[in-house]
Amino acid sequence: MRFEVKIEVSPRKGIANPEGSTIERTLPALGFKTAGDVRVGKVIRLQVEADSSAAAKTIAQDMCDRFLSNPVIEDASVEVLDT
């Protein structure tokens, strides 16, 4: 079966995220004074052939660990979307 997978790569906690900080400083100008801890990452979507949703997640997690994210500075979360 083919599964649609959504991978979210985000800067690790404790690693400076200048894009997030810049957005956070800007939001109050529009009146959004309650936002905090803004962090900017990226989303990777892909399809993977696997026997089950759990297997698809394992494959995608392996991609993250070995290539799609850099564990020094990034965390990755994998979500198999309902198809």
Next chain:
Amino acid sequence: MSQRVGVVRFPGTNCEFDTVDAVNELGGQAKVLWHGDSDLGDVDAIVIPGGFAHGDYLRCGAIARFSPIMDSIAAFARNGGPVLGICNGFQVLTEAGLLPGALQKNIGLKFLCCMQQIQFVSTTNIVGVGARVGDLLSIPINHFEGNYVCSEDTLRQLEEENRIVFRYTDNPNGSIGDIAGISNEPGNVVGMMPHPERATSMLLGSNDGSSLIQSLLAAGPIPTA
């Protein structure tokens, strides 16, 4: 002596000819090596120059690690061969696991292109031949992702093993510990964000980079055992 220098070109590399010119003018013999080849030929040293290898897609240097030449460079480094990564080359070396840590966006979110003062912290490496700890150099930087980051354990290890090669005297990009360049444990693999090949003549504003390239030419293999 490391007179024959291989300068690696990936799709998107753009500093290979500056590096070739600098090496040749300083008495070495440089040749460009294509990333898709796995044969390094008869070179005595490798430079991975600046640019945007494979478009810097995904992360800077992330795709370059899969180029066929990188396995050969890793083997060359394991045998003590001198490998210098400049700017994008530094990013490639971290992504390939030849140096620890990573380089992320500059803290001010600005692309920085300016002369920068750096200071030698360690000279027991391939760019430190003839240098003294504390020496100050003016060498240009030219990067958006030059903000060096690593875990606290790695930073402690780098300091204890004397592997911080350069620190900025006025940190331009947010690098942890003001780090501008590091080496591996034996000192035969060095990564640095500043561009020594762009500081090889007073016509360019500084010739402080010449001594680093001359050091690379003089270094020779370093025992890694």
